[in-house]
Amino acid sequence: MTTKEIAQKYVELNRTGQHMQALEDLFAKDAVSIEPKGTPTEHAEGLDALKKKNEEFATMVEEMHGMEVSDPIVADNFFSCTMKMDVTLKGMPRNHMEEVCLYHVKDGKITSEQFFYTPPSMN
Template sequence: MSTESVAKRLVAMCRHGQFEEAQHELYAKDAVSIEPEGMAQGPLGNVKGLDAILEKGKRFQAGVTEMHGIEVSEPLVAGNWFSIAMTLDVTMKEYGRVTMQEICVYHVKDDKVVQEQFFYDAGG
């Protein structure tokens, strides 16, 4: 599966809220997830390994009371890398309704995502 194929599959699954399924299907067992500086040490911070990434996703979902909408851009592919813009409209237990906007960058190796990195303004 080419980087472009992985990117298109991830986008399609994210648009349907199938984040965990996408991780099971498309991520390497030793994939790394990187958050912005200042968020790296938090409960949803940097982790290594598919099991840790899945657990991070479960912690995020546990804080969501309602998902109102998901928007995911078309992927921008360059070699073994691709990026997407993602906007989530969610109601969080702790913060109420918020719109979360981020740039997500992925590295693909041997047909699997080996790294994801997120760029967003925390608390803003």
């Protein structure tokens, strides 16, 4: 698959709540994930670690009120999109989170993802 095809499939899967399927289908076994400093998992390496990070986030969610994923922007071996979540995390007030997501594709698989956002205060 081309970077554009991977980007479109990634967005499609995430729009329908199939986050784990996106990991299974589109990510390299040695993929890396980078989150902002101060988040529970700033760095994860390997597909199993990315799945675990995704599962841990799911356990923090009390209620997902809505999620939007923009169309991807593709350039060379990279694509980006924005994600917006209207979410209530356990023990916290309802929050509107917005992030820029950047992905690198090599040999038909996503090899890295990096998220840019201001983490909610965990207090």
